[in-house]
Amino acid sequence: MGEMEARAEVDIWNYVFGYTKMGVVKCAIELGVADAIENHGSPMPLSELAAVLRCEPSRLYRIMRFLVHHQVFTEEPITQHSTGFSLTPLSRCLIKHGEKTMASFILLESSPTMLGPWHSLSARVLESGNMPPFEAANGTDIWSYTEANPGHSKLFNDAMACGARVTVPAVIEVCPEVFDGVKSLVDVGGGNGTALSLLVKAFPWIRGINFDLPHNAAVAPKIDGIENVGGDMFMSVPNADAVFLMWVLHDWDDEECIRILKKCREAIPEYKGKAIIVEAVVEQDKDDELESARLMLDMVIMAHTNKGRQRTLREWSYVLQESGFSRFNVTPIRAVQSVIEAYP
Template sequence: MEAVTELDEASLRGQANVWKYMLGFADSMALKSAVELRIPDIIHSDGHAMTLSEIARSFDSASPCPDITCLSRIMRLLVRRNIFTAQPDGGDSGETLYGLTHSSRWLLHDSEFTLALMVLMETNPTLMEPWHYFSQCVKQGAPCAFEKAHGRDIWQFFTEKPEFNRLFNDSMTCTAKITMKAILTGYKGGFDNVATLVDVGGGTGSVVAEIVKLYPSIRGINFDLPHVVATAPVYHGVSNVGGDMFDDGSIPNTDAIFMMRIMHGWSDIDCVKILKNCRKAIPERSGKVIIVDIVLEPNGDGMFDDTGLVFDMVMIAHSSGGKERTESEWKKMLEQGGFPRYKIIKIPALSSIIEAYPV
């Protein structure tokens, strides 16, 4: 590469870009601190914009002497990132009032639709450690980054650490609510003419229960590993069936199969196995599989296209062979699994819906 002899504007922008991404972790750490301090909740509860002193006085009793200067510096960055607003209070004090934005409203702990727990999970030091092993993954391959960091895969780790398992399940429940809202408003007619619906990998059944609530004529079946469905609450119109989606004939016969954010956690080979088992469980002519997952647009400029690529990095960090996929990758995998025809339906969410048909 030829040495740069003149720091022209393009070169300076290149340098600025490197600094930006080198220190990109600072954004997530500042965001994490705001969630841990419950700053969005404090401002929301007060009902109007607040000064730093007012915010600090609302911290829990374990913080008797908060550092206002440190807080102001964190808030200054988060204002720059449009997480909070800042404006003069209009009085003689010259203090700044901090308010909520559309972004910080997604960080309210007690909101029906919140990303607060997902922020805490993804920024947890234990879950961030695998990110330091990406170069080893490139050079050495398997095992995955999480195993390199912790000596076992993420599911084993969660089994041994109930507190992490709880955080993971709670954060997944929160994000599932957000996605389900988008599905139920944006997937018009998708569940019409479905008498029986099996949610493969449905966890404790809350997702299929939401669908049945809106479509009461559907008989919902929540299908997951026996120890998972054993803890599932009772939902009207939903029955729980224990089994393994990798076992031939284990998935109950049904009109349609629903899978939300399941396929991205598995390799192509594993996904083809799952799809073949789904294929056996649905009718030849009228059956379909409804997959809710990210469809990558590497050159796209959509609202969530950049986040989709970042989520693919999350899969390197936390899964064993999982990945986010482009449409061409989905097409190839679906065909191998016995689904030669499909269509992609955009919904107002990070994920899309992929309807796959056996004929």
């Protein structure tokens, strides 16, 4: 057997059983494994972990053996004859209330609501594929679904907040100058206001407006320096010095993006206003380690939205130009997304 055939034989099992990583990590989050080990403060023996989590030890052992094999946790010696489980940088992301937690994001993506659409992806790709996968699985589009299902809406917003806590600090660290002179900032599709809360904390001179669909704005936490406003970005956007759009335009096709961006353009001053767009730019640096995450995100967006997509530089240029922005620049931030600043 040639080297490539041998590799394929190993790799194919990763596809056959690809869902196990997600399933087992979801299980670990639901049980609170990372939280228990964090609270323990030193390598935690299986017997103690099982007792704290009220788990059946031999089944928990198999879960932990799998996760240690995949380097999600480590197993370290405690004495000559005993070992305990410790956290790695990866499992720190599974702590439910951790600073950089991704727990809610994993719980969202592994929920039946978000997994269902994958069964209809092939039907969507066909020439005859008129039914978006999310609608085929859940009976309606994602935004109507979240409006009608407060539990799913909270999970969705919590997941987006996880993403914001990873991305926004990178924006603040790499290009703080983006916010120079910005006295008021409207976060269009700002979810529960997490991104804006981080920005207002870093740049206290900014007055923030967190703008989202009415059902989201109504439950967004009240945060000093931020006003929650409900509305529809296709109708109008509250006025501010700058608009901030993170992971919003990728949910829509070009024609819809242009309509949103035109409303954003109307909301900012003609000369000193700008749009700050935090989105992936695909195919810009194919060797970048995060390119694979960008391409996965493109597939997720195909499964979960009606017509959304990740865009290349040329595609961004098209939608920005068509919406009346005269120039833009892109700053990579060592994240899945880059910062695109667009000027009227």
